[in-house]
Amino acid sequence: PVAGRHHPDLEDQIGYYLNTLALRNEVAGSRSFKQLLASVRETTLSGFEHQVYPFDMLVEELGLGGDLSRSPLSDVVVILQNIRLNDEQQLEMQGLEVTPEAASLDISKGDLRFQFYHDEQSGVLHGNIEYNSDIFNRERIERMAAHLGRLMEAVHANPAMPVDELEYLAESEKQHSMKRALSFNANVDED
Numbered sequence: 001p002v003a004g005r006h007h008p009d010l011e012d013q014i015g016y017y018l019n020t021l022a023l024r025n026e027v028a029g030s031r032s033f034k035q036l037l038a039s040v041r042e043t044t045l046s047g048f049e050h051q052v053y054p055f056d057m058l059v060e061e062l063g064l065g066g067d068l069s070r071s072p073l074s075d076v077v078v079i080l081q082n083i084r085l086n087d088e089q090q091l092e093m094q095g096l097e098v099t100p101e102a103a104s105l106d107i108s109k110g111d112l113r114f115q116f117y118h119d120e121q122s123g124v125l126h127g128n129i130e131y132n133s134d135i136f137n138r139e140r141i142e143r144m145a146a147h148l149g150r151l152m153e154a155v156h157a158n159p160a161m162p163v164d165e166l167e168y169l170a171e172s173e174k175q176h177s178m179k180r181a182l183s184f185n186a187n188v189d190e191d
Contacts, residue, residue: 001018001019001020001021001079002018002019002020002021002048002051003017003018004017004018004019004051004052005017006051006052007052019051019052019053019054019055020055021044021047021048021050021051021055022047022055022058022073022074023040023043023044023047024043025039025040025043026039027163028163029162029163029164029165030162030163030164031162031163032159032160032161032162032163033155033159033160033161033163033166034159034160036163037159058073059072059073070111071110071111074110075110075111075112076110076111076112076113076114077109077110077112077113077114078113078114078116079113079114079115079116080116080117080118081115081116081117108130108131108132108133109130110130110132111131111132111135111136112129112130112131112132112135112136113129113130113131114127114128114129114148115127115128115129115130127148129141129144129145143173146170147168147169148168150167150168150169150170151166151168154166154167154168
């Protein structure tokens with residue numbers, strides 16, 4: 001998502017101008033995380049050049065809007081907020097008193113959304129995962145969050161390591177995966 005306030009005349013207006021950028025990134029396991037990050041950066045900056053092109057128009061022109069139960073272009077969305085949402089200090093408006101209202105979110109806006117916010121003061125990256133409960137259950141998302149945490153630690157320790165060599169599974173998951181692979185090989189040999 002982008003703020004949709006590309007033109008200077010829109011900066012001081014109150015309103016919803018949000019637009020969505022659909023960005024395609026290829027994750028090649030043989031490349032390092034640093035190389036992947038550089039590629040994503042290039043794709044993102046290039047995408048910002050087209051941020052005023054309406055997402056709805058793109059979907060319509062591609063003929064992808066038929067199934068309203070799914071997002072037309074992506075199953076996974078990654079969002080990095082550059083503002084702190086629901087921060088009362090940032091909600092100050094000259095001559096107005098603003099009070100944040102907590103919104104209950106009972107449905108997901110897509111299959112899987114990773115949302116992050118970097119707290120400049122503490123240096124901490126906060127995040128949450130929004131998911132479609134028809135596809136994922138809470139336990140799977142909790143495992144996914146743990147995987148993401150371990151992956152981030154591995155990247156921090158060795159950003160030059162190829163992506164497909166980065167460890168993110170817990171020891172118990174590695175053992176379970178090995179048992180499944182052995183079981184699969186045994187079944188294949190029997191056939």
